[in-house]
Amino acid sequence: MLDRILALLEEGQHQLYIDDELAQIKESNWVKNxxxxxxxxxxxxxxxxVVSTASIPKKVRNQKGVISIDIDNNEYSLTNALKYLDEPLYIVVENLTSDGAFIRRLFEIYRQVGGELKTALERNFLEFYPAGGKNEIIKTIKQLIARKSQPYTPRVIVFLDSDKRFPGQEDDYQLINIREFCVQFGIGLHVLYKREIENYLPDVVLRNCLLKEHDEILNEFCTMSPDQKDFYDLEKGFNNK
Structure with a gap:
């Protein structure tokens, strides 16, 4: 069983970080046999x-999952640990097409980290999981947990638009509930600073993509301040023209 867990490391699906237990592991009956x-x-x-451990931020190293033969509370059996590690990392998104394309593009831009994530996606170590909208996020994660029928929460990260109308706007009740849910189940959450993914598109890209009929409102958009552009509702604004 331990051999299979380490095989996942060799395949590149996970990385193992060791502080000072190397000597004990090398002298264990498992390795000797x-x-x-x-x-x-x-x-x-x-x-x-051991060499890699030094590069890991302390807050990440402190997020530990204990694997034990004699299971106590909050510990994984070898069987469950293997199942947990063998599953992909799920990125829950509102819209699979647009959000998936946006995140893939980020992988291309931020090559140092993105290259590894792109490879993980290609090798099914990472998987996008559509929710169909922000109001379905919690329900979707609950279904994902129930589908796995395991005594642990799958590895999940939630990726959301902020949907905010101006800088510093407080979270609405929906986002507050999602944040609280993610904290409760140890789920990662990333909320965009800008209103939606469309607000990250450069002006030149918008001009090249939009129809001629939107030129007037696009010209007005290009004169806006950065904050106004960041929180403008591009979809409804252009559709209302």
């Missing part, structure tokens, strides 16, 4: 993990 070739591979993975 491996074949010479297998032991060499495992040892290499473990040694690389």
């Amino acid at each position: 491996l074949s010479a070739s297998h032991s060499s591979i495992i040892t290499e993975i473990l040694e690389k993990s």
